[in-house]
Structures are given as C-alpha cells and as structure tokens.
Amino acid sequence: MTPALEGSGGTGSSRILVALGGNALTAEGDAGPDAQRRAAERAMKQVAELVAAGNEVAITHGNGPQVGNLLLKNEIARHAVPPVPLDWCVAQTQATIGYLIMTALERELAVRRIGSALAVLLTRVLVDPADPAWEHPSKPIGQSNRRLVPSPEPVEILDRDAVVRLLDDGAIVVAAGGGGIPMIRENGGIRGVEAVVDKDLCGALLARAIGADRMLIATDVRAAATGFGGDDPEWIDSISSDRLRELIDAGEFGAGSMLPKVEACARFVEGGGEEATICHLGELDRALAGAAGTTVKAGT
Numbered sequence: 001m002t003p004a005l006e007g008s009g010g011t012g013s014s015r016i017l018v019a020l021g022g023n024a025l026t027a028e029g030d031a032g033p034d035a036q037r038r039a040a041e042r043a044m045k046q047v048a049e050l051v052a053a054g055n056e057v058a059i060t061h062g063n064g065p066q067v068g069n070l071l072l073k074n075e076i077a078r079h080a081v082p083p084v085p086l087d088w089c090v091a092q093t094q095a096t097i098g099y100l101i102m103t104a105l106e107r108e109l110a111v112r113r114i115g116s117a118l119a120v121l122l123t124r125v126l127v128d129p130a131d132p133a134w135e136h137p138s139k140p141i142g143q144s145n146r147r148l149v150p151s152p153e154p155v156e157i158l159d160r161d162a163v164v165r166l167l168d169d170g171a172i173v174v175a176a177g178g179g180g181i182p183m184i185r186e187n188g189g190i191r192g193v194e195a196v197v198d199k200d201l202c203g204a205l206l207a208r209a210i211g212a213d214r215m216l217i218a219t220d221v222r223a224a225a226t227g228f229g230g231d232d233p234e235w236i237d238s239i240s241s242d243r244l245r246e247l248i249d250a251g252e253f254g255a256g257s258m259l260p261k262v263e264a265c266a267r268f269v270e271g272g273g274e275e276a277t278i279c280h281l282g283e284l285d286r287a288l289a290g291a292a293g294t295t296v297k298a299g300t
Helices: 033-052 064-077 086-111 160-168 199-209 241-249 259-270 281-288
Strands: 015-020 056-061 118-121 124-127 139-141 147-149 154-157 172-175 181-186 189-192 214-219 238-240 275-280 294-297
Touching: 015 033, 015 199, 015 281, 033 056, 033 086, 033 281, 056 086, 056 160, 056 199, 064 086, 064 139, 086 118, 086 172, 086 181, 086 189, 118 160, 124 189, 154 160, 154 199, 160 172, 160 199, 199 214, 199 259, 214 259, 214 281, 238 241, 241 259, 241 294, 259 275, 259 294, 275 281
Parallel strands: 015 056, 015 214, 056 172, 118 172, 124 181, 214 275, 238 294
Antiparallel strands: 124 154, 139 147, 181 189, 275 294
C-alpha cells in the first residue's frame, strides 16, 4: 500500500466520500436509460441531505451493469464498428453515470436552495504491471460472452490533485467511477490497460487521498453480517478494524459481494480515516449519525 496523501479539509466540516454500488444505479436489475436516471434521482436525494447538513462530499460509483451493456454492444456490432477496449468502456461509463449523478444532484440541491458547484472528473488509477492479478484473471465481465479479466490492486489516484482542488474550492466532485481507468507506467509515460479495478478498494484509496474523514459505502443490503445467506445472519452494527480483520480471515464475507466492502472499510480506517460505514442506499443520513449500517473504527 502507498502512504495516504494529505488533503485539506477546508471549512472544518466533515469531508465524506460516498461510494455508490453499480447496482444502486439501476432499478431491480434494469440498466436501461430511464431506470438508471430514476435510480440516480433516488440516490441523489440522500446525498443532497448530506450536503445540506454542511458536509463536503465527494462521490464515487460502480459501473458493472453499465460496462456489461457496452461489452454486449461491442459483441453485437463488432462486424460493423471496431470494438473498444475495456479501459475505454470504463471511461465512457464514468462520463455517462457522472452526467446522471450531476444532473440529479443539481436538481435536489436547487430544491434545498444550495448553490454548490458540481464537477465530474475523468479519473485514472495507477496499477502495478507486476501485480500477480495479471497472471490470474478473476473478474467476470460481459453478459452473453462472459470472460475473466485481471483485477489488480489500485496503487495511486493519478488525478488526486484535481479532485482535492475542486473540493477545497467548495465543489461536489464525482470521481474514480468504476474503480478508475486502470493505467500502467511504461516507457516514461502511462497507458490504459485491459483490467477492472475493484470499485470499493479504489474508493478507500480515493477517500484517503482526498483526506476524507468518513467513507460511506451504499449498497442494497442494510449492513454487513456474519452468516449471511443462512437462516440466522448476525448483523454487525459497529466493529473495530482488528475484529473485522479476524472475520475476514475466517472467511465470513462473500468474495464477490461483501468482502471488498469490508476490506475497503478496514483499509480506510487503518490508513487514518475516522470511520467507514456500509449501509443501505436509503439510509445514508442515518448511517452518518451512527443509527444504521455497519460502522468500522480503527483499533481493537
């Protein structure tokens, strides 16, 4: 892990990173344009409340369903137009989802008579060309023709300075969508690569890089739990990072669902963040107050 970079907190209010899951921006699996627009509008009602309470807010998001749609278009139209690489797909979904978020949030802020500036930032993330993930592709992508691609660790938010400057100037920033556009250093420059960076792990790195006090991971379940999927899951209200590590090592969390979220929370607080919370999208304000979700703090 690289050291956390310092961001300035501006007015003294809490700086919060809100991480929205890709499925939170669809309606019950419907990733059509109208469904995505409605989902963004529902999500931004919650985010607007965080802004109205005086917090500095940055937003990141997943893009799984949306990238899946683009890859399907690649397959269908490959005989008519050249297919685009995966890093291009991530960049395109950053722009599209960012546009939906910005438009919906702008409307909600206007209702509350809040005039904050909004910015959607195309964001690249550095990955290591020597990461073992390149030898063991593990991330399934696509729909009708699914394939496994590498999912290397995020190392650095390459556009971190731009995000921090915008936040320090009072803007609400959407950044590092879909885990960021994966880049490697090569021959004195950087270039995009065919990979998918985990959005939650990238979110933790982004939160540390911008000096966030809190990280909220919004998903479609109420909290993290042990025994999830069984007859009697035990929901976790609050937990120390040390205890959470014990549960991670014991295999209590699903690799394709809750594991990256709890890992991201642990990394954030271990890197100096105050608290990280996993909660249902509809309970962001209650989660921030400690009344909902699973809250992780550093220590034993």
